[in-house]
Amino acid sequence: MSRIGKKPIKLVDGISYNFDQNTGQVTVKGPKGELKQQLDPAFKLVENEGELTLERPTEQKRHKALHGLYRSLINNMITGVTEGFKKELELVGVGYKATAQNNVLELSLGYSHNIWLSIPSELKVSAQTEKGKNPIVTLEGSDKQLLGQVTAKIRSLRKVEPYKGKGIRFVGEQIRRKAGKQAAK
16 A cells, blocks of 8 residues: 555645546646646545545556555645745866856856756756855756756766766765775775
8 A cells, every 4th residue: 555645635725726537637726836747537636624635546556556656746746836846956076167047057067168058947047156165056946847857957967976076966965985096005
């Protein structure tokens, strides 16, 4: 039995949701925007006393597998339209720079050319550089899936290497470092 799927989802004030049973489309509206997600139409959303619970139709393995997933997706949608999500990336390396203007991120990552990334309009991007500190790129938005996908794309431009620790990482992320040639002696 899915423990996550059985957990109720708390509805916050100022949020409206709509579940179309025929198509399986869930729409959540809140102060930070509107999100839509396609679910299996066999599942049911039941509201009682300010809480939503997701009920699966059968005990099939497929329905059990989707039960917790759908509950997490709906919970992330509700959290996204109320509070939003935020990720911070740190550029570690000599000469690494980042600037953001009009949802276009310009990165200088030690290659022979700068990289220009167009950020989707659903997300807000900002870059800050303080003297003596590593540049930090901040991404904010209500869609957790899109935010994770864009941050993964940015991180893939310069993966963190284990010897010096240079690359793009999350703020506060610990990197396992290798000793290098000196350890062989």
